[in-house]
Amino acid sequence: MRFINVIKVALRALRRSAMRSVLTALGIIIGVAAVIAMVSIGNGAKSQVEASIASLGQNIITVFPGSMTSGGMRGGWGSASSLTVEDAEAITREVAGIAALSPEMNDRSQVLANGLNWNTTIRGEDISYLDIRLWAIDEGEMFSEADVHSATKVCVIGRTTATQLFQDSDPIGQSLRIRNIPFKVLGVLASKGFNFFGQDQDDVVIIPYTSHLKRIARRPNLNSIIIQAQSPEVMARVQQDITDLLQQRRNGKEPDFTVRNQQELAEAATATTKTMTLLLGAIASVSLVVGGIGIMNIMLVSVTERTREIGIRLAVGAHGRDVLTQFLVEAIILSVMGGALGVALGVGASQIVSKLNNWPVLVSTSAIVGAVGFSALIGIFFGFYPARKAAQLDPIEALRYE
Amino acid sequence: MSAVVQLDAIHKTYESSEVPVHAVRGVTLSIAAGEFVAIMGASGSGKSTLMNLLGCLDRPTQGRYLLDGTDVAQLDRNQLADLRNQKLGFVFQGFNLLSRTTARENVELPMLYGRRRFTTKEIHDRALQSLDLVGLRQRADHFPSQLSGGQQQRVAIARALINEPQVLLADEPTGNLDSKTSVEIMGVFQKLNAQGITIVMVTHELDIAHYCKRNLIMRDGRLVSDTAVTDRLNAAAEMQRLLAAEAEAKLTA
Ligand SMILES: Nc1ncnc2c1ncn2[C@@H]1O[C@H](COP(=O)(O)OP(=O)(O)O)[C@@H](O)[C@H]1O
Ligand SMILES: [Mg+2]
Numbered sequence: 001m002r003f004i005n006v007i008k009v010a011l012r013a014l015r016r017s018a019m020r021s022v023l024t025a026l027g028i029i030i031g032v033a034a035v036i037a038m039v040s041i042g043n044g045a046k047s048q049v050e051a052s053i054a055s056l057g058q059n060i061i062t063v064f065p066g067s068m069t070s071g072g073m074r075g076g077w078g079s080a081s082s083l084t085v086e087d088a089e090a091i092t093r094e095v096a097g098i099a100a101l102s103p104e105m106n107d108r109s110q111v112l113a114n115g116l117n118w119n120t121t122i123r124g125e126d127i128s129y130l131d132i133r134l135w136a137i138d139e140g141e142m143f144s145e146a147d148v149h150s151a152t153k154v155c156v157i158g159r160t161t162a163t164q165l166f167q168d169s170d171p172i173g174q175s176l177r178i179r180n181i182p183f184k185v186l187g188v189l190a191s192k193g194f195n196f197f198g199q200d201q202d203d204v205v206i207i208p209y210t211s212h213l214k215r216i217a218r219r220p221n222l223n224s225i226i227i228q229a230q231s232p233e234v235m236a237r238v239q240q241d242i243t244d245l246l247q248q249r250r251n252g253k254e255p256d257f258t259v260r261n262q263q264e265l266a267e268a269a270t271a272t273t274k275t276m277t278l279l280l281g282a283i284a285s286v287s288l289v290v291g292g293i294g295i296m297n298i299m300l301v302s303v304t305e306r307t308r309e310i311g312i313r314l315a316v317g318a319h320g321r322d323v324l325t326q327f328l329v330e331a332i333i334l335s336v337m338g339g340a341l342g343v344a345l346g347v348g349a350s351q352i353v354s355k356l357n358n359w360p361v362l363v364s365t366s367a368i369v370g371a372v373g374f375s376a377l378i379g380i381f382f383g384f385y386p387a388r389k390a391a392q393l394d395p396i397e398a399l400r401y402e
Numbered sequence: 403m404s405a406v407v408q409l410d411a412i413h414k415t416y417e418s419s420e421v422p423v424h425a426v427r428g429v430t431l432s433i434a435a436g437e438f439v440a441i442m443g444a445s446g447s448g449k450s451t452l453m454n455l456l457g458c459l460d461r462p463t464q465g466r467y468l469l470d471g472t473d474v475a476q477l478d479r480n481q482l483a484d485l486r487n488q489k490l491g492f493v494f495q496g497f498n499l500l501s502r503t504t505a506r507e508n509v510e511l512p513m514l515y516g517r518r519r520f521t522t523k524e525i526h527d528r529a530l531q532s533l534d535l536v537g538l539r540q541r542a543d544h545f546p547s548q549l550s551g552g553q554q555q556r557v558a559i560a561r562a563l564i565n566e567p568q569v570l571l572a573d574e575p576t577g578n579l580d581s582k583t584s585v586e587i588m589g590v591f592q593k594l595n596a597q598g599i600t601i602v603m604v605t606h607e608l609d610i611a612h613y614c615k616r617n618l619i620m621r622d623g624r625l626v627s628d629t630a631v632t633d634r635l636n637a638a639a640e641m642q643r644l645l646a647a648e649a650e651a652k653l654t655a
Binding site for chain 2: 001002005012016308309311312313314315316317318319320321322395396399
């Protein structure tokens with residue numbers, strides 16, 4: 001039988017019980033929709049994380065106080081602030097392959113300006129910080145080395161902070177008060193958006209770390225040290241050297257610091273996405289299997305219902321193979337149409353998720369092709385048994401069937 | 403003349419039921435090309451069983467069947483299917499048309515399963531020709547549910563004819579039809595037989611058997627009588643008579 005006729009007969013049979021066909025395909029529809037949504041949202045999240053990592057800067061290594069062992073976190077990052085400015089200076093002095101370094105302070109505080117009030121992050125940084133983070137100044141200028149040296153009361157502010165405190169007026173040259181200490185605004189940073197923890201990176205006031213230590217935090221310890229290696233190739237060695245150096249400076253005491261590179265941070269950030277992806281993947285695969293069984297079930301019913309038809313076809317000269325192909329094609333059409341509907345549903349769901357959460361959602365062609373191809377495979381796998389049953393019918397028995 | 407159908411001590415025993423049923427018990431029979439045979443006999447005498455064997459729908463448990471010189475016992479499932487497709491046409495008592503499928507598509511069916519590939523147009527044309535033979539060309543696009551019993555049986559005959567078989571087999575083709583429609587079907591058969599097609603049919607109606615050329619009678623799985631029909635009826639003439647009688651009945655009513 002020519003293939004076009006096989007398809008025609010299959011479509012006619014499916015149309016004859018359209019409602020049943022749709023219900024049968026529901027398992028596949030849901031399964032494929034879940035796969036597509038999962039891949040689209042996952043890809044979107046991944047691209048966002050990648051963008052965040054890129055916005056972090058290049059070849060970044062960060063040192064946190066507190067230790068991490070293989071068994072998990074001990075003490076936690078930042079809990080025991082044992083990192084000092086001397087540590088930072090030692091790293092600059094003794095580790096080769098470093099492009100830039102900035103000791104970091106980090107606090108939240110109420111900030112006042114113009115009679116307005118805003119709770120924001122106060123970061124203490126060195127002048128190289130903006131270069132490390134690939135962060136540009138929009139208006140005004142960054143504070144100078146001299147400012148860092150003498151712990152001057154100056155700052156640059158993020159776009160969000162600027163809007164909140166100064167609204168339409170020009171912040172440059174104005175002053176804001178942090179814990180009642182006035183700081184002069186030297187510049188406004190270019191907008192950087194949200195990071196992968198969902199924090200607004202523009203909601204910030206950056207002051208020299210020396211000023212932060214002396215006037216805001218009033219403690220000797222740093223929150224972290226951010227380091228930029230000269231190239232991706234030296235990353236691993238620089239990370240190791242820093243670890244060794246800090247260990248050496250602690251005279252064999254238990255390590256109370258953690259050295260992390262960019263990649264490790266990204267992995268921590270994507271851990272939840274991965275769990276979510278796995279969960280959706282599990283739903284999808286269960287649903288696809290259930291859908292396949294549904295197809296097998298309905299094809300068995302169909303073979304029984306159409307026993308006489310099969311008998312007629314065999315009587316006029318159909319080979320077993322013709323009947324097998326007939327029912328297999330029917331199962332495949334059923335599952336592929338389910339797959340196509342599932343793709344539509346999945347794409348729709350991803351778009352809604354994207355709209356609601358402001359996530360980028362990337363619908364990939366390979367996922368669509370894969371999902372439809374996989375549903376065809378399910379059709380073949382679960383359609384084979386009923387089809388073979390039909391093909392093996394005895395013509396005379398089948399004709400006699402009531 | 404060489405025999406198209408040659409049966410040699412054919413037996414068929416059904417083993418499926420609790421007690422094996424010996425339905426055909428040693429039938430030896432030779433049918434030449436161009437013959438028009440009616441098989442008669444009481445219900446349960448093994449007529450259908452014999453027809454299914456002749457139609458290669460079933461295999462004998464014993465004996466030899468040569469169809470057009472080929473020993474059918476040597477053939478596998480697919481080869482039998484090809485034989486049914488190419489050399490045989492089968493007409494059933496219950497028509498056995500595909501529902502929700504037009505008359506033309508029903509007629510096309512054997513051509514779709516032929517080993518030779520035809521174009522859609524060739525298939526289409528041949529189906530219409532075949533429907534023409536049974537006088538149903540104008541009903542080509544009707545569904546079986548839109549046709550009368552006689553018309554449905556004629557579609558089934560057209561289907562049996564499409565691959566130009568050597569033998570047309572019909573198991574009680576008029577069994578579900580009224581007498582006038584039966585005559586109509588016999589008219590189709592006589593016309594086809596006149597064109598050279600060998601026909602073997604089963605009937606339990608004596609008058610229907612009189613349209614054929616040779617009558618066989620079966621009893622308990624055996625052939626007990628084999629006679630040539632001397633006072634053969636002509637379906638066309640008979641139809642004229644019926645119509646005239648009908649007209650008269652209307653006038654007197
Ligand atoms: N599939 C079958 N299984 C068992 N017995 C059968 C089967 N078909 C027919 N028979 C038996 O074989 C005998 C002949 O049946 P059949 O050929 O149908 O007779 P007929 O067509 O002359 O009425 C009957 O006794 C019938 O009960
Ligand atoms: Mg019978």
